[in-house]
Amino acid sequence: MADKKEKTEEVTFTPTGTGIRTNGEIIRSTELPDPTDKKHDELGLSDDDVIDMFEQMYLQRRFEERAMQMYQKGKFGGFLHLYMGQEAISTGTAYALNDDDDIITAYRDHGWGLVRGVSPKEGMAELYGKETGCSNGKGGSMHFANVEEHFWGGYGIVGGHIPLGGGIAFANKYKQNGRVTACFLGDGAVPQGVLHETMNMSQNWKLPCIYAVENNGYAMGTAVHRHSTGEIVDRADGFDMKKMVLNGMDVFTVYEKMKEIAADIRENSEPWFIEIRTYRYRGHSMSDPMKYRSKEELEEYEKLDPVERIKNYLLDEDIIDEDKVEEIKNGVEDKVMDAIEFAEESDYPEKEALYDHMFVEDDYPFHT
Amino acid sequence: MAELQFREAIRAAIDEEMAQDEDIFVMGEEVAEYDGAYKVTEGLLDKYGSKRMIDTPISELGFAGIGVGAAMNGLRPIVEFMTFNFAVLAADQIINHASKAKYMTGGQVNVPIVFRGPNASAGQLSATHSVSYDAMYAHFPGLKVIYTSEPADAKGLLKSAIRDDNPVLFMESEQMYGLKGEVPEEDDFTIPIGKAKVKREGSDVTVVAHGKMYHVAKQAAQQLDKEGVDVEIIDPRTVKPLDIETIVKSIQKTNRCVIVDEAHPFGGLAAEVGYLIQREAFDYLDAPVQRVTLPDTNAPFAKNLFDEWLPSPDQVIDAINTVTYRK
Numbered sequence: 001m002a003d004k005k006e007k008t009e010e011v012t013f014t015p016t017g018t019g020i021r022t023n024g025e026i027i028r029s030t031e032l033p034d035p036t037d038k039k040h041d042e043l044g045l046s047d048d049d050v051i052d053m054f055e056q057m058y059l060q061r062r063f064e065e066r067a068m069q070m071y072q073k074g075k076f077g078g079f080l081h082l083y084m085g086q087e088a089i090s091t092g093t094a095y096a097l098n099d100d101d102d103i104i105t106a107y108r109d110h111g112w113g114l115v116r117g118v119s120p121k122e123g124m125a126e127l128y129g130k131e132t133g134c135s136n137g138k139g140g141s142m143h144f145a146n147v148e149e150h151f152w153g154g155y156g157i158v159g160g161h162i163p164l165g166g167g168i169a170f171a172n173k174y175k176q177n178g179r180v181t182a183c184f185l186g187d188g189a190v191p192q193g194v195l196h197e198t199m200n201m202s203q204n205w206k207l208p209c210i211y212a213v214e215n216n217g218y219a220m221g222t223a224v225h226r227h228s229t230g231e232i233v234d235r236a237d238g239f240d241m242k243k244m245v246l247n248g249m250d251v252f253t254v255y256e257k258m259k260e261i262a263a264d265i266r267e268n269s270e271p272w273f274i275e276i277r278t279y280r281y282r283g284h285s286m287s288d289p290m291k292y293r294s295k296e297e298l299e300e301y302e303k304l305d306p307v308e309r310i311k312n313y314l315l316d317e318d319i320i321d322e323d324k325v326e327e328i329k330n331g332v333e334d335k336v337m338d339a340i341e342f343a344e345e346s347d348y349p350e351k352e353a354l355y356d357h358m359f360v361e362d363d364y365p366f367h368t
Numbered sequence: 369m370a371e372l373q374f375r376e377a378i379r380a381a382i383d384e385e386m387a388q389d390e391d392i393f394v395m396g397e398e399v400a401e402y403d404g405a406y407k408v409t410e411g412l413l414d415k416y417g418s419k420r421m422i423d424t425p426i427s428e429l430g431f432a433g434i435g436v437g438a439a440m441n442g443l444r445p446i447v448e449f450m451t452f453n454f455a456v457l458a459a460d461q462i463i464n465h466a467s468k469a470k471y472m473t474g475g476q477v478n479v480p481i482v483f484r485g486p487n488a489s490a491g492q493l494s495a496t497h498s499v500s501y502d503a504m505y506a507h508f509p510g511l512k513v514i515y516t517s518e519p520a521d522a523k524g525l526l527k528s529a530i531r532d533d534n535p536v537l538f539m540e541s542e543q544m545y546g547l548k549g550e551v552p553e554e555d556d557f558t559i560p561i562g563k564a565k566v567k568r569e570g571s572d573v574t575v576v577a578h579g580k581m582y583h584v585a586k587q588a589a590q591q592l593d594k595e596g597v598d599v600e601i602i603d604p605r606t607v608k609p610l611d612i613e614t615i616v617k618s619i620q621k622t623n624r625c626v627i628v629d630e631a632h633p634f635g636g637l638a639a640e641v642g643y644l645i646q647r648e649a650f651d652y653l654d655a656p657v658q659r660v661t662l663p664d665t666n667a668p669f670a671k672n673l674f675d676e677w678l679p680s681p682d683q684v685i686d687a688i689n690t691v692t693y694r695k
Contacts, residue, residue, distance in 0.1 A: 102441070104437075133474070134474070135472060135473050135474035135476070136474030136475065137474070138471055138472055138473070138474045139472040139473060139474065143472040143473060145472075145473040145474075145476050145477075146476075147473065147476040147477055148476075152440065152441075152477070153469075153472070153473050153476075153477075155465070157460060157464050157465075160433070160460055160461070160464055160465055161465075162433070163429070163430050163431075163432070163433020163434045163436070163437060163461065164433055164434075164436055164437035164440065164465060164469075165437060166430070166433065166434045166437060167433060167434040167435060167436055167437020167438040167439070167440065167441065168437045168438070168440065168441045169437075170434050170437065170438045170441075170443075171437070171438040171440075171441035171442055171443045172441065174393070174419065174438070174443060175442070175443075193429065194429050194430055194433060194460075197425075197427035197429055197430025197431075198430045198433065198434065200425060200427065200430070201424065201425060201427065201430055201431065201434060204425070205422075356475065357470050357471045357473075357474055357475035358470070358471055358509060358510055359470075359510070359534050360470075360478055360532075360533040360534055361534075364609065365562065365609045366509075366609075367608070367609065367610065
């Protein structure tokens with residue numbers, strides 16, 4: 001019988017500690033790749049585009065800040081997973097892709113809805129569970145959708161929507177319509193088996209799809225280094241898939257890289273796996289006490305706030321002045337307050353709506 | 369009419385529908401180059417090419433989900449599972465996504481998909497390859513579930529399933545693929561989902577049996593016929609939505625009922641039909657409803673134990689004797 005190692009060490013399994021990769025020590029340069037050094041005009045963006053981007057990002061931020069207040073006041077229930085800190089990703093992506101390219105994401109989906117045509121009113125009403133919501137009050141916070149504008153929705157089962165993204169891309173390739181699908185997932189979905197099944201088929205079948213991990217450092221309360229071994233982006237290597245890591249705190253970087261990747265996919269019909277490094281400023285959901293990370297870490301990332309960053313760019317480049325910034329902010333604030341009023345005044349769905357949208361036909365004989 | 373094997377009837381349904389609609393495609397393990405693990409899809413690769421006949425890796429969860437996504441985005445996938453015993457790996461996509469995407473988005477998407485393949489046991493395959501899943505999926509709102517017993521029903525209902533704009537689970541049996549029957553040949557032959565069929569008329573007792581168990585019930589009925597017992601057999605064909613009216617109508621005539629189901633007893637189709645009968649036909653019953661199901665154990669391998677495990681004609685005869693107070 002072979003010798004066995006003596007039992008000298010304490011047995012451990014999951015690595016311990018806080019902090020996104022470094023057990024609490026903040027070494028930002030290793031976390032975030034450099035942002036692009038290109039100016040907006042070099043990226044093909046007009047002054048107005050940049051102003052629009054700022055307005056959109058500020059809308060996503062303000063919508064959620066106000067939603068959070070309303071939630072805390074008990075105006076609506078359910079889960080509320082906030083996107084704050086990650087707005088450069090939704091915004092940069094939506095500007096980089098064609099309007100008929102397809103987007104699907106997980107449950108941290110408010111920003112994605114807003115950037116793809118869900119109006120603040122329809123979004124807020126959905127949070128309130130009103131019939132005027134984007135999903136008629138059937139989906140709530142986790143299930144914003146605007147399929148007409150190719151936003152296929154937020155999905156609540158971690159990883160569950162990943163093959164849906166693959167399937168949307170499959171149909172696009174089948175129909176040869178030239179559309180690219182962007183399927184976003186959190187770092188918490190990376191260890192789900194379905195990602196690997198979908199990546200394998202996507203590469204083998206050359207599906208026109210971007211699988212984009214929004215790595216915000218935490219799967220709920222479990223830091224990346226505690227839930228996934230190695231570098232996330234290297235998952236691509238096992239499938240011989242094209243890959244990239246990019247800075248998700250800078251909207252120009254997201255825009256530039258997503259545009260390049262989408263162009264490559266349109267040219268070659270091959271999937272990409274990318275890791276967009278970002279940070280979420282709020283807890284996983286509203287009930288999260290955030291004991292798993294340090295205040296210092298949060299503050300470090302708040303210095304990189306993507307909304308402040310684009311605002312400062314507009315000012316530094318003299319595209320707009322402080323007055324115009326205030327005007328935009330006030331306009332957004334009005335929209336969000338109108339949305340709250342709209343949501344509060346809207347009706348809840350009729351009782352009969354319980355049975356709507358179950359089946360295509362109106363006369364399905366429900367079991368009793 | 370043509371005499372077709374069960375597998376040929378299924379193939380004919382797929383073939384006829386694919387010929388009419390470019391958006392229909394088939395995906396699954398071994399469906400294309402291998403011609404189907406049970407030869408259901410034999411020849412379809414040659415006819416429709418590799419764009420529409422897609423061999424998948426052994427990734428049930430992944431390809432079921434790709435099917436759902438493709439259905440949301442305008443295609444009409446037929447996803448084959450080598451058996452529904454393996455589809456358990458894909459349950460998240462069937463239960464959480466196919467059946468719920470329309471509802472959660474307030475009706476913004478449809479999921480016109482068919483998940484098909486053999487269900488339940490197929491001889492001595494031990495515990496993991498022998499489970500009947502129709503009632504489990506029927507539990508979940510948003511899914512239609514079909515489990516047929518004869519080639520003509522299979523063809524007509526599969527064509528309806530493929531044309532349906534909702535997710536449909538269509539279940540077969542490895543042991544019935546070679547079974548022959550007369551099948552209508554017209555392209556527009558369909559059978560509506562949700563309609564049971566009186567497969568054998570009788571006046572003494574109603575036996576409800578579907579899928580493979582229909583044949584067990586039929587054997588029992590033939591045996592009892594010699595003894596002067598006139599058995600009516602109702603094959604629900606569709607498990608969900610369930611045609612309880614046809615069953616109740618039969619009980620109003622026979623006043624007795626036995627349900628035969630190749631599933632475990634707890635919470636299965638037999639339990640559900642039994643409940644509905646007491647609600648809808650209580651005053652017509654002359655005896656408590658009996659059921660013949662699998663025992664509450666896993667499937668064994670040993671031949672003698674397996675035979676003990678699977679519902680048999682003798683068990684059905686015993687149950688009929690009980691409800692008719694013959695013995």
